[in-house]
Amino acid sequence: MTVSTIKSRPIYPGLSPDLNARRNIIVCDKAGAAAVAELFSRAGSAFAERATIILADSLSATETQTLSRDLAPAAVEIQPTLADGIARLRQLLETAPMGLRLYAAGSEPLIGLVVQAGLDFSIDHLSIRTEHRGSLKRRVQCVHCKTFIEDVTTNPVKCTGCGLTLLVRDHYSRRLAAFQGVCIDAEVPGEVPPTEALYL
Amino acid sequence: MSGNLLRRVRVAEVERVANRIKRFRLVDADNAPLSEFSGGSHISVVMHAGDRLLRNPYSLMGAPSDTSSYQISVLNVEDSRGGSKFMHENVSVGTELEIGQPLNLFPPAKLAKKHVLVAGGIGITPFMSMMNELDGLHSDFELHYGVRSLEDGAYCKYLQSRYGSRVNIYRQDQGQLIPLERILGDQRLGTHMYVCGPKPMIDWSLQTAKLLGWPDENVHSEQFSAPPPGKQFLVKLARSGREVIVRGHQSILEALEENGVDAPFLCRGGACGQCETQVVACDGFIEHNDHFLTEPERVSGKKIMICMSRIQTGSITLDL
Amino acid sequence: MGLTFRNETFRDDFTYTNSPSNIRRFPFPFVEDQYRYSVNIEPHTPGPKGSPFEYHFDVDEHYVSEMRDRAMVLAADPLRCQALPHMMTAQWDMLELLMTSLARDYPEHFTLHRDGSAWHWINRPLGIDQKFTFLDASTLPYQPMEFIGRQVQGDFSIQDQRDNQLWMDAGIITSQADWSLDFDVGMNFFExxxxxxxxxxxxxxxxxxxxxxxxxxxxxxxxxxxTMTINPRLDTSPENYHKWASDRMTVTPENVGKKVHLRVEMQGLFRLPRSNAILFSIRGYLMSFEQIVTVPKWGRRLPRVLASLPPELVEYKSLGRYRDMALAYLAPYDDGAPTSPGGGPD
Known part of the structure; x- marks a missing residue:
């Protein structure tokens, strides 16, 4: 098994506005915020006024100020971590009506977790508008012990659960919001290729 | 592997259920059990109307779990190509017909949290089995059914007595219109809308949903349209070298069948994709009437769905 | 038909083998000497008597032992059997199709009595006698797919059909060729x-x-x-890949005929009526090279096909470590004579 071009690997076409949506929920990180600002400049302020932005990242006071200004007139909620951001998203979806449009911009783990939350609320993944910005880091599931390994930047990577050295495949599960990691030295234990920082 | 497994059935009951609408109950000719089906399915009915061979699709209306009989409703269309007129005038209790196996191109979305069904006139038929299924699964649904009058709308009383407040009927003769904007404007996340009826109604419903910010993935429609008529033209078959004339009120598929040419098909409504055929050459303008080919495929002129589409005039050479 | 069920293992001491009478009914998959990828779909119509195509669901001498191995896999890893919530109707469809087929085709082993929704299922080889209410999952010891899936050879997945796609939303998969149900459940056909x-x-x-x-x-x-499997192992899952992949290193020129098995999947696809889903049965057959070459036509053809595989496929099927040894082992059985078309023995 080697890394290859695999059809399950998601494609992120870039943000485009649904001007008809009566409410927009946008989840982004610091890098994704730039894509959101560009979206607003294309779509106009009436669109932005209908938007709630969940900005899930650790920000300095200056960054908070700058980004809130850049993303006005949308309501910007800042959440310190991605997990907090997703929890807040799920809370908003709980009571949301049809006519809502969901957007995600930033790292792949962020997009993946937004899409996964959407699925739990019967939002088709194709109706979620996504744009990848910033880090190439990945969320990986160890196929052997099922542990999720967050913020993976190298291939291979050591499983934080069972300790096996995993090849990160391009095979991706939306349900799990993760790429698949498979033991790389199963045939000859210890025969491991050099670690490459592929996903910085 | 062309076509659909055929089964011989006998008409066990015919009932006039509304103006110009008859309900037919079909049983297996040898009284064998029929296969179960899923909500939203249809069958094609084969008719030998004079010298013409017709196969019209009709939604199955009974309970999906009822294997003793199938029920269909047929509206006698004024501008009929002959199929519905044949069913109304030539088919009675005891008549034997051939039908295909149930096929479902209009299933309820299994992941939906709620289903909003929008029907116009005879477009009620696919929802009959769909509601039966959804009700059995305790799924949340509501029906909005527009009729010209209570005399023109089939099954109004039955539906209201069976499903109560989940059924909403709108009478055109009393100036009632389906308040779709209000209905779609107040639905929980994860709701899907389904619409079946005349084309303008479908277009209006899809547009209303779009303007209210409903994602395309949450709206579904089904329209049974006969192949639109046109002028006579010539079909040349590249493999066999034969030539077949398609008359104005025929589809290419019907003309091929009339001439004993075996071509693939399934739904005969331009939706399933089974009859996709390669165009070798064409000196006329192709009128694509299907719902299957993508825009780039249409523009390329290399493919045609022979159950629905035709050319304006001239001749077309097909890879058959 | 007089089936005698073998008592054998698919792990540890690997006592699995085919009885001499079972060899010729092996569904040898190569219909010509040259490897060619094709969809090769054909109608699943009844095949010759005694062949694996005789019935929709083939029961053979390995039945009881295979079911024992499946139970062991499920006990160790319950995620090998999963169904998303909207698949319950399809699960019942599958149970009905399998029970009615088995009871009709193997009446000496399986019996189904139906009185409305009151069903009574008897499986003699496995000693199961179960009365239950059709469409009421609370009357079965497992969900319907798992209940019947534990009693039929081969893996099963169920595909929901929506939006012009098929979605693998349920399955019981314990003897797969290196793919994970737990990872793939919920994916569409392309994914x-x-x-x-x-x-x-x-x-x-x-x-x-x-x-x-x-x-x-x-x-x-x-x-x-x-594909090919080293040792007659059913559970070649990614989950346990780190436990079985090293088997490939144990192949030597001396044991290649015994160790290397051709693993054939007969894949059946059935439209399920109530749910409009598609049942996918993946019925696996294993035979060692040593047994394959006892049929002269297969001994001639297998090395020719193996030599013509594109490199991507050699890698995908992980044959690289032992392909040369396999070819060397097979070479003496190819006398250069022409072979007849089709996969069956002459």
């Missing part, structure tokens, strides 16, 4: 075939999907697929 090389580019999956979306009730189809 779960994602790792397969070459075929996407050739448009194979697009054509296959279009065909399957129009699969009709009562008109099932089948195709054969194959």
């Amino acid at each position: 779960w075939h994602g790792p397969v090389p070459l075929a996407h580019e050739a448009g194979v999956f697009e054509r296959a999907l279009k065909f399957l979306l129009n699969l009709q009730i009562g008109k099932p189809v089948r195709r054969l697929n194959w």
Whole structure:
């Protein structure tokens, strides 16, 4: 098994506005915020006024100020971590009506977790508008012990659960919001290729 | 592997259920059990109307779990190509017909949290089995059914007595219109809308949903349209070298069948994709009437769905 | 028909083998000497008496032991059997299809009594006698797919059909060729075939999907697929990959005939009537090279096919470590004579 071009690997076409949506929920990180600002400049302020932005990242006071200004007139909620951001998203979806449009911009783990939350609320993944910005880091599931390994930047990577050295495949599960990691030295234990920082 | 497994059935009951609408109950000719089906399915009915061979699709209306009989409703269309007129005038209790196996191109979305069904006139038929299924699964649904009058709308009383407040009927003769904007404007996340009826109604419903910010993935429609008529033209078959004339009120598929040419098909409504055929050459303008080919495929002129589409005039050479 | 069920293992001491009478009914998948990827779908109509195609669901001498191995896999890893919540109707469809088929085709082993929704199922080889209410899952010891899936050879997945796609939303998969149900459940047809090389580019999956979306009730189809497995191991899952992959290093020129097995999947596809889903049965057959070459036609053809495999496929099926040894082992059985068309023995 080697890394290859695999059809399950998601494609992120870039943000485009649904001007008809009566409410927009946008989840982004610091890098994704730039894509959101560009979206607003294309779509106009009436669109932005209908938007709630969940900005899930650790920000300095200056960054908070700058980004809130850049993303006005949308309501910007800042959440310190991605997990907090997703929890807040799920809370908003709980009571949301049809006519809502969901957007995600930033790292792949962020997009993946937004899409996964959407699925739990019967939002088709194709109706979620996504744009990848910033880090190439990945969320990986160890196929052997099922542990999720967050913020993976190298291939291979050591499983934080069972300790096996995993090849990160391009095979991706939306349900799990993760790429698949498979033991790389199963045939000859210890025969491991050099670690490459592929996903910085 | 062309076509659909055929089964011989006998008409066990015919009932006039509304103006110009008859309900037919079909049983297996040898009284064998029929296969179960899923909500939203249809069958094609084969008719030998004079010298013409017709196969019209009709939604199955009974309970999906009822294997003793199938029920269909047929509206006698004024501008009929002959199929519905044949069913109304030539088919009675005891008549034997051939039908295909149930096929479902209009299933309820299994992941939906709620289903909003929008029907116009005879477009009620696919929802009959769909509601039966959804009700059995305790799924949340509501029906909005527009009729010209209570005399023109089939099954109004039955539906209201069976499903109560989940059924909403709108009478055109009393100036009632389906308040779709209000209905779609107040639905929980994860709701899907389904619409079946005349084309303008479908277009209006899809547009209303779009303007209210409903994602395309949450709206579904089904329209049974006969192949639109046109002028006579010539079909040349590249493999066999034969030539077949398609008359104005025929589809290419019907003309091929009339001439004993075996071509693939399934739904005969331009939706399933089974009859996709390669165009070798064409000196006329192709009128694509299907719902299957993508825009780039249409523009390329290399493919045609022979159950629905035709050319304006001239001749077309097909890879058959 | 007089089936005698073998008592054998698919792990540890690997006592699995085919009885001499079982060898000729092996569904040898190569219909010509040259390897060619094709969709090779054909109607799943009854085949010759005694062949694995005689019935829709083939029961053979390995039945009881295979079911024992499945129970062991499920006990160790319950995630090998999963169904998303909207698949309950399809689960019942599957149970009905399997029970009615087995009771009709193997009356000496299986009996189904139906009185409305009161059903009574008897499986003599496994000693199961179960009365239950059809469509009421609380009357069975497992969910319907798992209940019947524990009693039929081969893996099963159920595909929901929506939005012109097939979605693998349920399955009981314990003897797979290195793919994970737990990872793939919920994926569409293109996604779960994602790792397969070459075929996407050739448009194979697009054509296959279009065909399957129009699969009709009562008109099932089948195709054969194959890979190779070291030792007659059923559980070649990614979950346990770190435990079985090293088997490949144990192949030597001396043991290659015993160790290397051709693993053939007879894949059956059935439209399920109530749910409009598609049942995918993946019935596996294992035979060692040593047994394959006892049929002269197969001994001639297998080395020819193996030599003609494209490199991407050698890698995808992980044959690289031992292909040369396998070819050397097979070479003496290819006398250069022409072979007859089709996969069956002469």
